[in-house]
Amino acid sequence: LAEALLAAGRRAEAADEAGRAHREAGRLGATPLRERLDDLLRRARPAETGDRAASLTARERDVLRLLALGRSNRQIGEELFITAKTASVHVSNILAKLEAASRTEAVAVAYRQGLITPETAGSG
Template sequence: MTTRVLVCDDQALIRTGFATIIDAQPDLEVVGECGDGRTAVDLAGDLRPDVVVMDVRMPVLDGIAATRQLAGAGVARPVKVLVVTTFNLDEYVYEALRAGASGFLLKDAPAAQLLHGIRTVAAGAALLAPEVTRQLVGRYAARIRPAEDTPPGAPLTPRELDVLRLVADGRSNREIAAALVISQETVKTHVSRILTKLDLRDRVQAVVYAYRRGLVT
């Protein structure tokens, strides 16, 4: 299946460059381009892209706010967002993830990384490694609790809570399996159930959720 991509960046040359690289792939198709977050939100509603490649600093509506409207909690038909920016600031990364983004890349990354990022996000996976996410969210843990705006979700079993805490600690499936003396397939099953119960899209969101609910320190 072809992955439909919307490219949003206020710099026309970068926007065109991204579109050219993406459209050259047989499994990717650029369905639209725009230069501000408000237009991105409107176009996403009309064009139904699978992934939005989103800049951060833009006029009218910035990329973080646009991401929140496209992929944030409570959005009826969320769209996967890959944030691509020139600004390598921890707070931008954190705010993008908290807004609902599934990944984060710098604009100077090789074209192959951009394409990999789009495919990864389209497949429903997180682009950032869990340990990177843990470092970012952990740095802002004091800021993001208490979490009155985070819905509680369905109750987790004691074992699912154990798995969620280890996911939030940046552990891989293999490391979680070793720590809990279970198989990696069982870990995958637990992670899948956790995401379903809590209505989370991927492990990145699970890490943010765990910190916001005070499950890890």
């Protein structure tokens, strides 16, 4: 039910439903189910993840697109006409805003949240 609610864009209801299921899965010791529900809860919480992602600047979105293409800070800088250090600062800001521990995780989060798509990543 929580997945269906999330797919319908009803994030708050999806989070409530997933929270109830998560508590019950914990009570039953259903660890694999709890792990899947953890992921669903992360996707359903608009105030935490969605708002942070929406706060990316246009330049950070440009940098994120290049990250998805596997570019280094130097390559990002060259393509966007900024220094590698400035690119590094943008990457750090992206990691913080998306609550990601690595460049790879940031790209994965961005794909999941629809910030980038394979088409936009490949168009540059």
